[in-house]
Amino acid sequence: MSLPQRTTVLIVGAGPCGMAAALSLNHQGIQDIVIVDAILAGENWSRAMVIQAATLEALNNVGCLDDLLSVGKKAKTAGLHDGSSYLLSADFSLLSPYTKFPFALVLPQTDTEAVMLEKLNQLGIKVWRPFKVVSLKASPEAEEQIFEVQFESGDMIQARYVIGADGAHSVVRNEAGIAFKDPNGDDNHDYGSLSQLALGDVTFISPPQLGTPDNGVSISLSNGSFTLLAPFPVSASLDKPPGLYRFVSSVPPEDGTAPHAPSAEYLQSLIDRCGPPALSSDPATNAHPTRIDKVHWSSRYRTRAAVAERYFARSSSGGGVILLVGDAAHIHSPIGGQGMSLGIRDAVSLGPVLKADIESAGGTPSDRLFEDWAARRRKRALSVVALTKETVRMMTAPRRVWPPIATLGFAVLRFFGRFSFVKRMVAYRLSGLAEI
Numbered sequence: 259m260s261l262p263q264r265t266t267v268l269i270v271g272a273g274p275c276g277m278a279a280a281l282s283l284n285h286q287g288i289q290d291i292v293i294v295d296a297i298l299a300g301e302n303w304s305r306a307m308v309i310q311a312a313t314l315e316a317l318n319n320v321g322c323l324d325d326l327l328s329v330g331k332k333a334k335t336a337g338l339h340d341g342s343s344y345l346l347s348a349d350f351s352l353l354s355p356y357t358k359f360p361f362a363l364v365l366p367q368t369d370t371e372a373v374m375l376e377k378l379n380q381l382g383i384k385v386w387r388p389f390k391v392v393s394l395k396a397s398p399e400a401e402e403q404i405f406e407v408q409f410e411s412g413d414m415i416q417a418r419y420v421i422g423a424d425g426a427h428s429v430v431r432n433e434a435g436i437a438f439k440d441p442n443g444d445d446n447h448d449y450g451s452l453s454q455l456a457l458g459d460v461t462f463i464s465p466p467q468l469g470t471p472d473n474g475v476s477i478s479l480s481n482g483s484f485t486l487l488a489p490f491p492v493s494a495s496l497d498k499p500p501g502l503y504r505f506v507s508s509v510p511p512e513d514g515t516a517p518h519a520p521s522a523e524y525l526q527s528l529i530d531r532c533g534p535p536a537l538s539s540d541p542a543t544n545a546h547p548t549r550i551d552k553v554h555w556s557s558r559y560r561t562r563a564a565v566a567e568r569y570f571a572r573s574s575s576g577g578g579v580i581l582l583v584g585d586a587a588h589i590h591s592p593i594g595g596q597g598m599s600l601g602i603r604d605a606v607s608l609g610p611v612l613k614a615d616i617e618s619a620g621g622t623p624s625d626r627l628f629e630d631w632a633a634r635r636r637k638r639a640l641s642v643v644a645l646t647k648e649t650v651r652m653m654t655a656p657r658r659v660w661p662p663i664a665t666l667g668f669a670v671l672r673f674f675g676r677f678s679f680v681k682r683m684v685a686y687r688l689s690g691l692a693e694i
């Protein structure tokens with residue numbers, strides 16, 4: 259079957275945010291959509307591990323939640339430790355007055371994408387692969403208000419609306435001439451010693467015991483370093499070895515650039531130097547030494563923040579509309595597990611706005627709805643970027659200033675961390691519920 263030559267809405271990119279956009283449009287009754295992706299099959303590595311409560315609400319609104327809940331693990335808490343001692347936790351169960359889903363859903367991105375793809379298939383929405391967009395321009399027939407979108411394959415498609423869900427290096431964003439930069443103008447500096455991360459999906463020779471009440475996501479701070487451990491959900495339908503964990507660690511700047519695919523030895527050396535004693539292979543620090551047995555997937559990640567200057571553009575000739583969602587619109591540190599969740603909410607919230615514009619066709623064209631949507635989503639991205647930078651500063655600053663201040667700062671956190679209102683406040687900020 260060949261690519262259609264014309265559509266009302268073209269979605270570029272079938273990652274989680276492009277697929278969420280397709281689900282939302284379908285839910286609004288918009289049938290004339292085409293979704294394309296540059297690569298032959300979805301990525302098969304995990305990346306984002308958590309879906310926040312506000313995003314569960316959004317996915318529920320477009321009929322895609324039940325299957326995700328059936329495979330994911332409901333984490334009630336995310337605990338923060340200083341080495342071996344508990345500091346505070348985000349308690350998602352305290353969010354029940356605000357949401358039907360008072361938990362964070364732990365699910366590797368690969369599986370989130372697989373569930374969304376299956377949902378699209380059930381709805382009869384095909385993802386066209388491999389079709390890589392290389393350029394787009396307004397049609398010479400200006401009164402038609404359409405774009406001509408060119409593919410690497412030589413194919414061309416005409417579309418009235420183009421949704422750029424094509425990730426951090428978005429061709430759609432670049433073709434629209436939309437700037438993408440750190441809102442504070444200080445690219446990289448704000449993430450300091452946490453700007454480079456090494457991560458892996460690993461099994462240990464014996465299961466680590468980190469002391470979080472429901473064995474949820476556990477974050478550990480030590481000497482200006484950060485490590486995170488999250489157990490994979492156990493589900494027969496997920497093709498995962500038992501005892502699999504996502505491990506993330508900051509890479510000390512003096513170590514230089516992390517390898518492209520860090521080995522078990524590399525990751526273990528980060529644990530032994532910066533991680534919680536409960537994961538250490540060193541009998542001097544851990545009474546029950548353990549170590550990484552096998553790396554099933556690993557990578558490195560260079561953190562930077564950038565937000566698109568605009569999420570909405572209309573071609574200068576008055577032609578079609580360009581909209582940006584997901585990583586095409588914003589990127590930042592994965593600390594706090596916000597990126598994918600925020601992007602899915604961008605995409606789901608776009609459905610009703612597009613529907614209203616499509617239904618107004620023939621009337622006076624107005625950009626107000628798109629501008630309002632774009633301003634709302636951009637404001638949200640700016641606040642998430644600020645949250646990630648603030649979190650990183652909180653994690654690293656005291657050590658940078660003077661080590662005893664860290665001890666004092668952590669004592670304060672430990673004291674306030676006992677109170678429910680603090681646990682609820684931290685969970686609320688992470689959940690994204692403030693925006694709905």
Ligand SMILES: Cc1cc2nc3c(=O)[nH]c(=O)nc-3n(C[C@H](O)[C@H](O)[C@H](O)COP(=O)(O)OP(=O)(O)OC[C@H]3O[C@@H](n4cnc5c(N)ncnc54)[C@H](O)[C@@H]3O)c2cc1C
Pocket residue numbers: 270271272273274275276294295296297305306307308367389390391392423424425426428429457557558559583584585586592595596597598599601
């Ligand atoms: C190593 C790593 C770890 C991460 N960890 C976390 C985490 O813990 N928590 C979190 O929330 N987020 C995390 N993220 C970020 C998260 O993966 C992204 O926020 C999420 O993938 C964004 O989804 P998206 O659909 O916007 O973009 P993507 O997932 O990047 O999907 C974009 C899609 O567009 C396609 N595409 C690109 N260019 C074109 C083109 N020209 N034509 C057609 N198709 C195109 C690509 O093939 C791809 O399928 C991590 C990312 C990485 C890389």
